[in-house]
Amino acid sequence: MSELRYHRLPWHDEQWHFLQQAVEQHRLPHALLLSGPPGLGKEQFVLSFAQSVLCVDRDRDGVACGACRQCQLLYSGNHPDFQWLKPDEESKSGEITIEAIRSLTANASLTSHAGGNKIIAIQPAHRMNKAAANSLLKTLEEPTPGSVILLLTDQPGRLLATIRSRCQTIYFKPPHRTQAIEWLSDKVTQEDPRLLLTLANGAPLKALQLDNSELLNARKEMAKGFLQLLAGKRDPVSLARGWGAFDRVLLLEWLTGWVIDLIRLKEGGDEGGLFNRDLTQALQKTADKINSRTLHGYLLQVYAARSTVESNLNPQLTLEKLLISWCDCRTQAC
Ligand SMILES: [Zn+2]
Known part of the structure; x- marks a missing residue:
């Protein structure tokens, strides 16, 4: 069977090992704030991490097997224990509303189907409007065992301080330029990777989009x-x-x-x-x-x-x- 696995990016090692250690020691926080500029692959990190947590046969480094039923479901975007919440594309305001937060955090939806963890990712978290943020705050104050809420943002200052204080923050920063150029060099086809990386403020995935x-x-x-x-x-x-x-x-x-x-x-x-x-x-x-x-x-x-x-x-x-x-x-x- 082909491998249905999300690969983590080479500059995510530190964040990865930190969370894997927390998983192993059964002290994974209920809420994580993934903070850092756009174009660093925070989404991909969430996918590889969620797959790792839900996989039934991950390796010693926490890497998902890419073959089990859980991996397949996650890779196809149909895993009942993993949910993305993003602003409604139809909405002109581009906000994440209280209704969306309520439906996500309703007690039943926070209980895992497979009996393991339940993972919810909210992105961009700073687009929650005030009512939505307050509703989420209540959930963070009384977490459901086994549920992990990941808040992704490149503007953490726009989140309520009370939300930030209830999350463990994981920082993402641009990789070393040499590592980024090396990663880009066999992927860019049209432009000079050095110029692209500079225009992208050192963010490799953004540099790739500009190619x-x-x-x-x-x-x-x-x-x-x-x-x-x-x-x-x-x-x-x-x-x-x-x-x-x-x-x-x-x-x-x-x-x-x-x-x-x-x-x-x-x-x-x-x-x-x-x-x-x-x-x-x-x-x-x-x-x-x-x-x-x-x-x-x-x-x-x-x-x-x-x-x-x-x-x-x-x-x-x-x-x-x-x-x-x-x-x-x-x-x-x-
Ligand atoms: Zn697996």
Whole structure:
């Protein structure tokens, strides 16, 4: 039979061994907070860990057999003792609601079918609205034996402090660059893994998602448009319209990177430390036309837009405002 197993990523060893030890010593916490930037494979970690916990024939390292009935069920996404909770895709607010938490934490659903553990993963946990978070808190205060709740987030500060304090936190951080490049080198097909990893802030899975020449060409075009705005060569509203269909989260992340690089260049930073090394020349030209203080002020506006991007009901208007405001930076340029 083919192996139906989720493999853990090479940079997850530390987190893996920590939890395996807890399993062996029967002191697995009822709630875990898996915290760290996106693109590090927290989801894959959850899947490999859940499979390990539910498998009836795991090896000494805790690795699931990939052949038993439990492994098969988990791999096919049908294991009754493992559940993912994510925001309803239809929901405009992108929130995880109290109804979803209630149905997940109802007593019956917290009891294992197979007689072992029951695992529930909530992602992104910071998207629970207030009522949902309070409802979850009650469950965390009175845990059901054998149930393990995993909260995944890249923004732990947005969770209730009372929730955080009831979870054991497992941190995920970008792997060493050499390890990440080695992992990427036989997977990327279109772009330089070093550039991809830098653009992805050191997150290997994100770097892999960016391995798409069309996407990276679009990024170059967008950067060009953004820099031309400051030179008065483009109209902010029509540019925002042209970017309208693009993934907002990625767009704002790139925009942040351009502004940070301008600040770095302005402050005499080393070219090698830039996110957008392939755009150094164009960035330098713009950096010469604007002062540091204005750039810092603008960066705060970009951060503010980013913090609401997932729940923003009028993202197009926000983008327009952001680009208009960028044009205004020109008047303050030195
Ligand atoms: Zn198994």
